[in-house]
Amino acid sequence: MGKTGEQLSVASPLPRPQPFLVILRRFIVFILVGLLIGPADVHAWDYLRHRFVNQLALASLPKNFPAFVRTATNTERILFLGGEPDRWRNQRDRALRHLNSPDHYLDIEDLEPYQLKPAQLSHFRYEYVEQMAAARVRLKLPLPNENADRIKGHPGFLPWAINENYLKLVSAFSYLKVFEEMGTPQEIANARANVVYRMGILSHFIGDASQPLHTTRHFNGWVGDNPKDYTVSRRFHSWIDGGFLEAIGGHDEKTLLAKVRPAKRLATPESTDDASGRFQAVMQYILGQHALVEPLYQLNKEGDLSPDKPAKGKAFLQAQLQKSGSVLGDMWFTAWQEAPPDKYLQSYLAKRKLKKE
């Protein structure tokens, strides 16, 4: 929003506009804002909420977690990176939007036309794409190419994005552990910077998953059959992202931080054949948030997401932020704990040392 406002005011060359011109300018601004931040561009939690999820997760990390993460500079960097994948979405380039946007959601109902159930989905991203392609041929479904980004009706990749970014964080810890023993100060500094970056990128997608509207076709107002008469407002998504909480003075930072529970190590999957990393657990988590889609619409219907009667709506959304912070803290902690030392790097650095001697 801020960026858009800046661009618009810079683009206004009229020093002393006449009333008619004022009206015309307002009209143009209205149209431009509509085009630039139209209701189709929905982002999940706004930047402040993503930052706060990261704050909660950082507060959950135990004392023995690598201390460099907690310096003021790195803490701020992790909070800042909570908004990073949404910044990629602001680019108009179609190829980037095509790649990045579906990483932010999994619209569970959109699996139905493919006759695919969440439990059947391959944790290999491209195999999942093939599963859909095969279903399209078999069921004569149209390609998701009705919009310029070629992703309309695409169910999305959120659990893949979380799992793959989790595995990249594991990798960063794996080589950091080896550099800390055998690397130069510059190598250690670089590896630490990468851990911070990876923690930040992963955080965004975990945050998105706790916003129930990122798990549903009804992501911005109810679509299709609407027997329960839920809102169809194209402002609903941004209201949940942060509009409502802003309207009632924000979330209760202190109260929520006081309730943080210590991060715990997630159970190791028995086999990595069917799901490497944390794919199945992430899928279960997303399905849990999907189950909250209707309760969220119901709250809205009963007026519990309005500044006049905010208690229930606020409690609901704060619980989602809290949940997100816990899951994120657990994943950061588990990635660090379970990252095996990078064996390839170990032997490379051992050889390098021999050469020097």
Ligand SMILES: [Zn+2]
């Ligand atoms: Zn997002």
